[in-house]
Amino acid sequence: MxxxxxxxxxxxxxxxxxxxxxxxxxxxxxxxxxxxxxxxxxxxxxSPHHRARVLLPVGALAAVALAALMIWQPAPRLQSEVKPQTAAVVEQDNEYLPPGADKADPGLYQNLDFYSWLASNDGSQTKH
The missing domain is CATH 1.20.890 (cAMP-dependent Protein Kinase, Chain A)
Structure with a gap:
């Protein structure tokens, strides 16, 4: 000025x-x-013209926000596919673990030295 x-x-x-x-x-x-x-x-x-001028950018912004949420949100299918595999691995690991003390036969705990010897010699017996 x-x-x-x-x-x-x-x-x-x-x-x-x-x-x-x-x-x-x-x-x-x-x-x-x-x-x-x-x-x-x-x-x-x-009013109608003003609403159209305001709603058009607001609608576009909402569409962009929705698209961004769809892109950045992890797919639920990937999580459901991982869970059965993880459950199978846990079940396989549980096969090799001894049963809990409350469910096990007390006779198993009497001969722990024998089971230790058996585990260490199991590989050498298959060679004969």
Missing amino acids: NSSDKQFEQRVRALYQEATQSIDPVTAGRLRAARRTALETATAHA
């Missing part, structure tokens, strides 16, 4: 401030009512 524009703006502001201070309450009430009516009319007529 050049200096003449700034001077003009300052003069207009000063005149506006002076006019608002010297206006009577009845006229101020009429001006407020006229302003409200004008704003309501403008909003009613511009």
Whole structure:
């Protein structure tokens, strides 16, 4: 802005401030009512166009957000495929473990040295 524009703006502001201070309450009430009516009319007529202008970008943003969620969300099928494999590995590991003390035959614990010897010599017996 050049200096003449700034001077003009300052003069207009000063005149506006002076006019608002010297206006009577009845006229101020009429001006407020006229302003409200004008704003309501403008909003009613511009409403469909304004809604379209606002809803189009909002809809596009929602579509992009949905696409991003679909891309970044892990597929539930991958988790369901992993669970049976994991369960099979756990079952295979449990086959090699001895049963718990509450379920085992007490006779198994009497001859632990024999089972240790059997496990260490099991590989050498298959060579004969």
